[in-house]
Amino acid sequence: MKPSRIAWMQRLTPSQYLALMNVASAGIGFLAGVYTARVLGANRLGVTAVIAGINTSIVSLVDVRFNDVAAKAFYQVGELPPERMNAYRAGVVWLAALATGLLAGAVAALSILIGSLLVPIFTETPVAGWWLPADALALALNTVAGTLTFMLRFSGAFYVIGTWRLITQAIHSSITVLVLTLVPNINGMYLAVLMGGTSNLLMATAISWGIWGRRVRLPMRHPDLRRACAEYRRSLSMVFYGNLLGYAKLLQRNADVLLVAYFTTDRETGIYKLARSLIDQGLAVLQDALYQVYYP
Secondary structure (H helix, E strand, O other): OHHHHHHHOOOHHHHHHHHHHHHHHHHHHHHHHHHHHHHHHHHHHHHHHHHHHHHHHHHOOOOOHHHHHHHHHOOOOOOOOHHHHHHHHHHHHHHHHHHHHHHHHHHHHHHHHHHHHHHHOOOOOOOOOOHHHHHHHHHHHHHHHHHHHHHHHHHHHHHHHEEEEEHHHHHHHHHHHHHHHHOOHHHHHHHHHHHHHHHHHHHHHHHHHHHHHHOOOOOOOOHHHHHHHHHHHHHHHHHHHEEEEEHHHHHHOOHHHHHHHOOOOOHHHHHHHHHHHHHHHHHHHHHHHHHHHHHO
């Protein structure tokens, strides 16, 4: 990165820079969301909201707050010398990604098994058999990508994180707009969702490998998985209570769309989902920036 560009970025605090990148990312996401809504229309958007509501509700039911466990483990270094500490932390990052991937895969399979039974309860519109599995798989991909991105806040590379977040959002939104332009229906939306989830995971993996391996110089090829696994095992009670917290936030963050869908039509559900998504993006701009910097 050019020195002039670095100097410009460092005039802002990490939280300010991340907030600025979040504003830009939210703006790009807003445009892509509005375009999606205009292409699909309120009725078809409502059908996709029902599918997303079912999948995200199931995710909440099995949410064990594993990111919080990983965050705790990352700092439990005790009196380890620097080389062993780095290998241990590399193991923590590896296990966070692997465990999240396994959990996300299991949740996706659960959503596919029971989701198709729930869809007719909330919408009378015929639903293609691959839509719900596609949404569940994309959610799993984004969950793993989210964990990788979450762990990066402990590297302290906030300016790099913010820049790549903007690039990732631009690529994801471009995929959405391009695919929906070529295939302007729900099939196109879920094709875009799968492609976007895949690109998010690939980008998150590449960025994580670069930051942890090259910038922080953790031995990612030789992680201390044994010590990291032992620390995770000591946090099993936190995993249990984290699952209870997942239940606590179920109704307020995911099942609200299903509640609207149960009592109204697809059109009202689609409008509600769009409005809530846009508001959520706006509220998260500053909150997420502060959380990324001060959570560690």
